[in-house]
Amino acid sequence: MLAYLIRRLFAAAVMLVVIVVVVFSIFFLVPKWAGVDIALSFVGKQADPAAVEGVREKLGLGDPIYSQVWEFFKGIFAGRTYSGGGDVIHCSAPCFGYSFHSEQAIWPVLTDRFPVTLELALGAAVLWLVFGLSAGVLSALKRGSLWDRGAMVVALSGVSLPIYFTGMLTMAIFVFGLKLFEGQYVPLSDSFTGWFGGMILPWITLAFLYAAMYARITRATMLEVLGEDYIRTARAKGLREQTVIGKHAMRSTMTPILTMLGMDLGALIGGAILTETTFSLPGLGQAVLNGIRTQDLPIILGVTLITSLAVLVANLVVDVLYAVIDPRVRLA
Numbered sequence: 001m002l003a004y005l006i007r008r009l010f011a012a013a014v015m016l017v018v019i020v021v022v023v024f025s026i027f028f029l030v031p032k033w034a035g036v037d038i039a040l041s042f043v044g045k046q047a048d049p050a051a052v053e054g055v056r057e058k059l060g061l062g063d064p065i066y067s068q069v070w071e072f073f074k075g076i077f078a079g080r081t082y083s084g085g086g087d088v089i090h091c092s093a094p095c096f097g098y099s100f101h102s103e104q105a106i107w108p109v110l111t112d113r114f115p116v117t118l119e120l121a122l123g124a125a126v127l128w129l130v131f132g133l134s135a136g137v138l139s140a141l142k143r144g145s146l147w148d149r150g151a152m153v154v155a156l157s158g159v160s161l162p163i164y165f166t167g168m169l170t171m172a173i174f175v176f177g178l179k180l181f182e183g184q185y186v187p188l189s190d191s192f193t194g195w196f197g198g199m200i201l202p203w204i205t206l207a208f209l210y211a212a213m214y215a216r217i218t219r220a221t222m223l224e225v226l227g228e229d230y231i232r233t234a235r236a237k238g239l240r241e242q243t244v245i246g247k248h249a250m251r252s253t254m255t256p257i258l259t260m261l262g263m264d265l266g267a268l269i270g271g272a273i274l275t276e277t278t279f280s281l282p283g284l285g286q287a288v289l290n291g292i293r294t295q296d297l298p299i300i301l302g303v304t305l306i307t308s309l310a311v312l313v314a315n316l317v318v319d320v321l322y323a324v325i326d327p328r329v330r331l332a
Helices: 002-033 038-043 049-059 065-078 106-141 146-160 163-177 192-226 229-236 241-271 273-278 284-294 297-325
Strands: 080-084 087-091
Touching: 002 065, 002 297, 038 049, 049 080, 065 080, 106 146, 106 192, 106 241, 106 273, 106 284, 106 297, 146 192, 163 192, 163 273, 192 241, 192 273, 229 241, 241 297, 273 284, 284 297
Parallel strands: none
Antiparallel strands: 080 087
């Protein structure tokens, strides 16, 4: 197990380096090939040439790509100093870069916004697991029944409807129609009821989409597992149906569910742009969207690195849980 974890951590570190190099290549080499001056986009078209040159020197746009990547990683552990155009700016470790659009270090932005995205992802995951797994198991046990047909119709609707439509629909019903929630985000440290009221609709919006997919996968997997020999053996031994389903069938059913959860939860942390935009949540999705609009490479790099790390950690945890859920799986 220890050797497996060491190999996975080493592979994760290599993957993060590759991701950073790719992002650097996209946002530095591609504009250069297209004849676009990134420094000019930072200061504006009417800026003084000296100011443009100062920004270019601060960002290191004239340095080779390997030098820029090295300075980025060195700043994470040792901090970084930006100098050029007569100004000197020190970014303390961990330094994920410095935004010259907002004139602030990236790390405080990430620490302020990451909890909001994490709250959104974890809350939605709890909802979609509870309702998705429950609906899928019941549909498999009542195959062909009215419940099975109705649940699959709802699941198909959840997969088909886009997030922004579901989000606007929930706001129209629960905020403007029934007036049950205010629809505004409130930090958890300020008020639990305000925080819960502001997060419940984004949770429902995301959970509806993913619960539909999990219900369909759970139903298909459960039907396959119920036909296995060991399930028939467990029933022949006289075990209660609750024990057969809960202890034996569910453990095998959870293996593909865990695989999906690892990928979906990690990807959700970095891809909740539509939901955060619809409900005006100050998370990473909003930050990276603004960074793309303004070509703010430091914020894009910081968010990319954090979200990539979240995906890798989520998949590592899922791989370790395989051996806990299914005794047939062993990690060498």
